Amino acid sequence: MKKIEAIIKPFKLDDVKEGLTELGVQGMTVSEVKGFGRQRGHTEIYRGAEYKVDFVPKVKLEVVVDSELAPQVVEVIAQKAKTGALGDGKIFVSSLEEVIRIRTGEKGKQAI
């Protein structure tokens, strides 16, 4: 099993979600996050006063899938979230030791 985390541009969320649903991904966790990478924050000036935007708003997506499906998931996210410009985001893939569904106690694949 793999856990795939992706940081994407907020307005790309719907596209990515749609793509993943088509792929048969059953669930995902979405959070509104802020941070910076190569796309830094910046300072806005409004009537002489400075307003600092230190962190850029992004959306973080977490999906857990069977290892076989992981490459396709990564591909769909990369394709759907791409604008070609800076700040398109990153995808992190990591191996997952165990998944447990709390309600039933099912483990592994069944619990995804």
Add this chain to the structure above:
Amino acid sequence: MSQPQFPISLLQEQRQQLLARFVKGEEPHFLERHTEILDDYFRESFAGSTVGPRMRVEKNPYAIIALGGYGRKEQCLHSDVDVLLLFKKKIADEAKALVREIFYPLWDMGLQVAHATRSLKECATLASQDFEVLTSLLDARFLCGISSLYSELMGRLRDKVLRRQGGAYLAWLAERNRERHSRYGDSTYLLEPNLKEGLGGLRDYHAMLWMGRAAYQIAEPRDLEFSGHLSHDDFESLCEALSFVKTVRNWLHHLSGRKCDQLYFEYQVRLAENLGYRQENGQRAVEGFLGDLHGQMEFLKRQHLMFLKRAITAKKSGRKKGPGRTVAAGIETVRDALDFESPEAILQNPHLLIKIFEKSAVLGQPLAVGASRLVKEFLYLVDERFQKSPAVIKSLKRILSASPHTFNVLNEMFTTGLMTGLIPEMKGIVNRIQYDEYHLYPVDKHSLRTLQMLKGFRDAPLDEPDAFYAKIYKEIGNPELLLWAGLFHDVGKGEQDQADHARQGEQIVRRVFSRMGFPQEDIETISFLVREHLFLIHTATRRDINDEKIVVQSARHVGDTERLKMLYLLTVADSKATGPKAWNDWKATLLKELFFKIHHMLQEGVLATRAAADLVEKKRKEVFQRWASMPESTLQTLFEQMSTRYLLHTTSEEMVRHVGLYQRLGPAPFVLDVQRGPQENYRTVTVCARDFPGLFSTIAGVFTLNNLDILSAQINTWRNHIALDIFRVKAPPDTLFEANVWDQVNKDLSAASQGELNLSAALDQKVRAHQSLGRKLPRQPDKIIVDNESSDFFTIIEIFTHDFPGLLYRITNSLFQCRLDVWVAKIATKADQVVDVFYVRDFDGQKVDSPEQVTAVEEAIKHMLANGSPEGPGS
């Protein structure tokens, strides 16, 4: 059956029958019936008790007494049954056995029975020490045993406890209610209200009852009316509200199978169905149900607060209605509340109906209970003439703009029905629920909250986190229009078809404000704000706001900075008033960023003007006509790739030619097009190429290498990374073999872009050859300006210097060495004075805005100008 039934099996049977009738909707008085059959059980089992007779009633009288909800005859399905076993003297030894006999069967049946066994003295002592105990005893009701003992208990409470500690008890109750309200006032309880403890829950009514019992010796709920604390109508409405909430609570107990008082999401839809709600007027059954529930709970909450206020002030001042002080003709203030001088005054002057609210808003005094009642009764006076009356509208404006108080005057106007009388279009949003986790408040409450938020910006001290909004608010010329928009922005949600509530709202707003005689200009602004109130938040969260084109389009859509500011504040207030899911720091950042960008675009740019939009549209039509052979969709896609700047500054003839070049380009890296003109000895060279960093400097270098003198140049980059670089050059000296020159340019360009030709080296050689020709002329110092303020998307570099062969190549090559990408360039030469303007971003697509970066770029260009030019010291 001939054999008499055991009391417990009778209870069980009766409970089941009662529940069956309730579920079928045939038992409107479940709680009373439930209480009665429990009463029967206690009496029967007491009468048939084996222990009871041994307890010698005549020596130590005792009684069984119902407490709490059971005492109040409102025993809900799974609520605790609170019972007190009261002894006159000390507790008899057999008490335990009696408890076993009477209470154990109830436990076995699964009922939650809480019992206490106490003596009279213990009760009085405990009650004076612990007000919780006192509270539960206030609801006491005699069940069986010696009834005089019950009377004695109540007498002792009255004489020994309440007489001495009544004031303290009222204060304690008020404080506990305040605590309860703040604990359950959290937004989650709006979506999943707590029917017992929540705002407008049954506890609010109980608290009234306890206060009434402590302060006014009220025995039965009806005494609230008989003693004049509630009007007949209010009491009737109270009973209706209570009955509704109690029925809902009982259903909830039934559906959840336990003592559950919070109306969780999972039960809401089923409950609505069970209560007989149906889809109606485009509103779901559950939305209708929750709307009613909110309405009833709101009523309970208000009754509670008014009662509390009166009980406290009555206790403090102790005086009855004193003489009034006139605050306006026909309106007086009595005990810090506004009242009409007489009902006749309203008949003579209906304007008083709204005047009293205006005074309330201005003076910060609420309406007396009687005054609200009178407003309701005289609503029939609110007719079309009233709606259109300038005096009425003036009052309404004052109320709208008044600073918020602890109570909300507009809310009072809604509650009395005056608001919907005045503006019938608002009827549809009263208690209108939107069933999701997002919209916490019914639409009318949400609208009022939005208005409060806006006024909050107005009144906010500047060090609050909202200081920025306060600043914007102060810049708005006519903020009243914004306040109107806040109140009306969701009025379209009351319509049956909610598909586009913003547009529906716009129609309604036009009608309402025309009727009220507003100037057309103001109507336009309010309509705009209502129609577009979702535009900014949708753009901020669903569009790429780092795309200049999106910002240009948004700026055109909004039109001017005044409207932008109002729309921005409306968006923030609307989101904040919706609930925590609709507003957080994350969304605030996105929205603020969009605001800055649009504001900047409107202030600085010509890109967003109406004239610009018209011009672009005209060009688009012309190009489409000329390229009729091309599928329209292909052309349209291509048009979307063109930047606003390109569309604005390029003629339609040029565009037609560029589209042709793009067609010719196909998979090739570039195509070159040479046109004669504008004059005989000039050539316009257009290069259409796949963009790569350094493309522009490469072309410039190749031209210089081939002795082509560049007079001006322009770079355009389409969004699909197609570059269109247009150069105006002097014709080659030998026009006879001109074709050969262009062939060579083509070859060199191809070689240089593939890295086969070292342009820099080749040019160095060339410049050295020219050096001997260098003229020493007096010259102005070079000037380099790096401008990061004019555009949110590009850093603009302006270079003022003297021309020399290869200058353009050197400048653009320096920019390339600084890892900058040129997106737009305007090169102009006047005599030998050059003004070059470059719109650049770094290779990551960001502006060059850190001070170190700016200095580095300036230094690099200065260094290049100093060393690269023929007269420079280093050459």
